[in-house]
Amino acid sequence: MNRSEVLERFNPQKDNLLGILHGLQNGNPNNYLTESDLKAVAEYLNITFSHVFGVVTYYTMFSLKQRGKYIIRICNSPVCNMKRSLSLADEIRDLLGIGVGETTGDMLFTLEYTECLGRCDVAPSIMVAEDVYGNVTRKSLASIIKKYK
Amino acid sequence: MKIRRGGIRMSNKTCLICQGTGCVSAGSREIHASLEKEIEQLGLSKDVKVKRTGCHGFCEQGPLVVVEPEGLFYAGVKVDDVPDIARSLSPQGEPLEEKPLYHDSATGNPITHYHDISFYNKQQRTVLQNCGNIDPEEIGDYLATGGYQSLRKALFEMSPGQIVDEVKRSGLRGLGGAGFPTWIKWEACQRAPGDEKYVICNADEGDPGAFQDRSILEGDPHSVLKGMIIAGYAIGARKGYVYVRAEYPLAIKRLEIAIDQARKKGFIGKSILDSNFSFDIEIFQGAGAFVCGEETALLASIEGKRGMPRPRPPFPAQSGLWGKPTLISNVKTYANIRWIVNKGADWFAGIGTEGCKGTAIFSLTGKIANSGIVEVPMGITLREIIYGIGGGIPGGKPFKAVQTGGPSGGCLPAELLDTPVDFDSLKAAGSMMGSGGMVVVDEDTCIVDLARYFVDFATKESCGECAPCRLGTNQMLDILNDIVEGKGEMEDIDILESLGMGIKKGSLCGLGQTAPNPVLTTLKYFREEYEEHIIEKKCRAKVCKDLIHFIIMPDRCTGCHICTKVCPVNAISGDPKQIHEIDQELCIKCGLCFEKCPPKFGAIEKNYGSKVMED
Numbered sequence: 001m002n003r004s005e006v007l008e009r010f011n012p013q014k015d016n017l018l019g020i021l022h023g024l025q026n027g028n029p030n031n032y033l034t035e036s037d038l039k040a041v042a043e044y045l046n047i048t049f050s051h052v053f054g055v056v057t058y059y060t061m062f063s064l065k066q067r068g069k070y071i072i073r074i075c076n077s078p079v080c081n082m083k084r085s086l087s088l089a090d091e092i093r094d095l096l097g098i099g100v101g102e103t104t105g106d107m108l109f110t111l112e113y114t115e116c117l118g119r120c121d122v123a124p125s126i127m128v129a130e131d132v133y134g135n136v137t138r139k140s141l142a143s144i145i146k147k148y149k
Numbered sequence: 150m151k152i153r154r155g156g157i158r159m160s161n162k163t164c165l166i167c168q169g170t171g172c173v174s175a176g177s178r179e180i181h182a183s184l185e186k187e188i189e190q191l192g193l194s195k196d197v198k199v200k201r202t203g204c205h206g207f208c209e210q211g212p213l214v215v216v217e218p219e220g221l222f223y224a225g226v227k228v229d230d231v232p233d234i235a236r237s238l239s240p241q242g243e244p245l246e247e248k249p250l251y252h253d254s255a256t257g258n259p260i261t262h263y264h265d266i267s268f269y270n271k272q273q274r275t276v277l278q279n280c281g282n283i284d285p286e287e288i289g290d291y292l293a294t295g296g297y298q299s300l301r302k303a304l305f306e307m308s309p310g311q312i313v314d315e316v317k318r319s320g321l322r323g324l325g326g327a328g329f330p331t332w333i334k335w336e337a338c339q340r341a342p343g344d345e346k347y348v349i350c351n352a353d354e355g356d357p358g359a360f361q362d363r364s365i366l367e368g369d370p371h372s373v374l375k376g377m378i379i380a381g382y383a384i385g386a387r388k389g390y391v392y393v394r395a396e397y398p399l400a401i402k403r404l405e406i407a408i409d410q411a412r413k414k415g416f417i418g419k420s421i422l423d424s425n426f427s428f429d430i431e432i433f434q435g436a437g438a439f440v441c442g443e444e445t446a447l448l449a450s451i452e453g454k455r456g457m458p459r460p461r462p463p464f465p466a467q468s469g470l471w472g473k474p475t476l477i478s479n480v481k482t483y484a485n486i487r488w489i490v491n492k493g494a495d496w497f498a499g500i501g502t503e504g505c506k507g508t509a510i511f512s513l514t515g516k517i518a519n520s521g522i523v524e525v526p527m528g529i530t531l532r533e534i535i536y537g538i539g540g541g542i543p544g545g546k547p548f549k550a551v552q553t554g555g556p557s558g559g560c561l562p563a564e565l566l567d568t569p570v571d572f573d574s575l576k577a578a579g580s581m582m583g584s585g586g587m588v589v590v591d592e593d594t595c596i597v598d599l600a601r602y603f604v605d606f607a608t609k610e611s612c613g614e615c616a617p618c619r620l621g622t623n624q625m626l627d628i629l630n631d632i633v634e635g636k637g638e639m640e641d642i643d644i645l646e647s648l649g650m651g652i653k654k655g656s657l658c659g660l661g662q663t664a665p666n667p668v669l670t671t672l673k674y675f676r677e678e679y680e681e682h683i684i685e686k687k688c689r690a691k692v693c694k695d696l697i698h699f700i701i702m703p704d705r706c707t708g709c710h711i712c713t714k715v716c717p718v719n720a721i722s723g724d725p726k727q728i729h730e731i732d733q734e735l736c737i738k739c740g741l742c743f744e745k746c747p748p749k750f751g752a753i754e755k756n757y758g759s760k761v762m763e764d
């Protein structure tokens with residue numbers, strides 16, 4: 001979806017700001033918001049650029065930096081940590097050669113940590129794009145990642 | 150539909166296959182497809198219905214298959230088990246006796262019926278009644294359970310005033326954490342002048358270790374929507390929002406479907422059920438900010454601002470969304486309304502304790518045999534939940550602490566296991582009910598490190614508006630970091646205590662006001678662990694990296710080379726078949742070698758002290 005298609009789906013009301021930003025970011029193959037996105041949103045909602053910038057930088061899910069097509073989020077909260085989710089970052093380094101905060105050369109994956117994903121009963125848990133996986137092991141991790149390649 | 154066969158009346162069977170996140174990740178989609186195929190091949194499609202449902206709450210045992218009306222319970226089902234299950238469903242079939250049955254965590258014995266499983270039979274599933282028994286994407290299923298009847302009753306048999314009165318008499322207290330009496334908000338909103346009012350459901354569930362709100366939204370979304378519609382009628386609102394965190398895509402999808410279906414049936418929209426009451430509901434997706442669960446921050450977030458809290462009063466009921474009277478409650482609070490309207494306040498008030506009515510819903514996780522979603526009457530003890538329902542600590546290890554209330558709560562020790570679970574008792578013990586996380590830890594968890602985690606969480610999630618929270622939590626974190634690194638001093642404990650009290654008193658919103666709780670409760674109940682870190686430089690759980698080291702025991706090492714391969718910093722040397730050695734200077738103490746050394750060798754030891762002691 002390009003920018004004007006995203007904007008068209010929303011009325012120009014302020015309570016649509018987060019929805020529009022989600023739409024634009026999801027529509028961008030590199031999962032981020034550009035400066036001209038922010039300007040266009042400000043104009044569309046008749047608010048200042050600095051307001052939009054302030055909102056984008058406040059919420060952790062928005063990015064002003066290019067990221068991979070798929071974000072891999074490893075849960076970094078206590079229950080997953082008890083079940084060793086931290087070593088999942090090492091496993092991903094082995095598989096994809098990226099550390100936390102880094103993006104693969106083909107711009108396919110970015111690795112991030114996240115707080116609890118609410119799947120603690122099947123810890124350790126990760127999220128890839130919009131899909132959540134539980135009971136992640138080294139073996140299942142490889143097959144999960146394969147699905148997105 | 151009943152069918153007759155050979156003169157005996159037989160009920161149709163229904164196979165319920167859980168499609169909650171936990172079961173799906175364990176392969177329940179494949180089980181569903183293969184069971185449908187088997188049943189068709191056996192010619193049983195007419196007699197056996199296969200149904201997808203929301204979460205049964207016992208995710209750890211997934212994939213789960215339940216056969217009704219008998220109530221048979223199959224756990225950890227594999228695709229290989231499916232032919233046996235399918236055959237057992239034929240009219241001559243017998244329930245399976247061994248493999249995919251659930252085995253009791255204490256006795257190891259197989260159990261056939263779910264109502265004999267202690268995880269379920271000690272619970273009182275009211276709000277969760279439909280979760281796992283209906284297809285959440287089919288409004289017909291919900292209607293078959295009597296759903297939306299209470300809406301009809303509310304709209305046509307009760308006045309808004311009567312509804313508020315019923316909520317008041319029920320004694321329902323908000324389940325978002327603080328336990329504030331729900332009726333006070335309803336009455337304030339109802340009495341507020343004007344006809345532009347809002348109803349908001351807080352589904353921002355961000356407490357680490359809590360996922361009960363997600364399970365309800367995924368398993369029974371209509372029960373929440375209905376509570377909101379009734380609330381809208383009672384306070385005179387026409388618009389509702391469900392604020393869901395973006396990390397819950399399945400909950401969002403199920404809500405979208407539910408709202409759409411309810412609209413088509415005339416439960417949401419203009420002139421609901423041909424009455425003169427109109428009400429619409431919209432989903433609002435968060436964007437990854439924990440503090441947006443705080444009600445005034447949530448309002449700012451919907452209004453398209455940075456989600457920062459503001460001082461109260463004015464309370465949202467007086468001046469909320471766009472400055473209009475607004476009712477904000479938690480997912481579980483709305484899910485309870487159905488029962489209060491349907492069965493009456495007296496029935497509801499009959500559950501629970503003197504001051505806390507109804508049920509409490511927890512996400513039971515951590516070092517516990519049965520983890521999952523648990524619903525119990527208010528007032529049962531922590532022990533009953535952890536040992537009765539949860540089956541205790543796996544491997545018979547001793548219990549160390551239970552963390553309730555996430556970053557606003559605290560850690561309670563074994564001596565307090567007989568504390569009743571309700572808002573007031575947990576608060577008196579220094580913890581909090583919170584939104585429902587209950588994390589059990591054993592001796593492998595370092596209490597100081599756990600408290601440090603929650604303070605770290607608070608520093609990251611603090612919106613930065615008020616100084617006590619922004620600066621104070623960072624100060625606490627620095628001190629805690631020193632302690633876990635073995636650089637702490639005894640006076641740090643006093644500083645932590647006085648800082649903590651100051652932050653609690655001086656912060657603007659609930660985040661700062663409760664952020665020190667995990668440290669203050671652990672200082673109260675586990676002080677000797679802090680002192681050990683400081684004086685002896687010892688972490689008894691062997692978690693704090695600066696206070697431990699790893700060594701390879703020469704007599705047990707076979708030189709299998711597994712550890713050398715997993716070591717991320719190449720700190721392990723040794724030729725194949727030769728005894729290996731860890732270079733302590735290079736070692737970053739990640740523990741991978743310890744984890745990966747095959748248990749039959751168990752050649753790597755984790756020891757106290759930052760370095761190998763020379764003797």
Ligand SMILES: Cc1cc2nc3c(=O)[nH]c(=O)nc-3n(C[C@H](O)[C@H](O)[C@H](O)COP(=O)(O)O)c2cc1C
Binds near residue numbers: 322444482
């Ligand atoms: C930092 C912070 C986070 C919160 N997160 C949530 C949450 O995720 N869900 C929730 O229902 N209430 C949360 N609350 C409590 C809300 O401010 C509010 O009290 C609650 O939604 C009221 O609902 P109730 O009356 O049903 O309890 C949070 C409060 C604070 C201070």
Ligand code: FES
Binds near residue numbers: 076120358
């Ligand atoms: S702690 Fe990882 S999903 Fe909750």
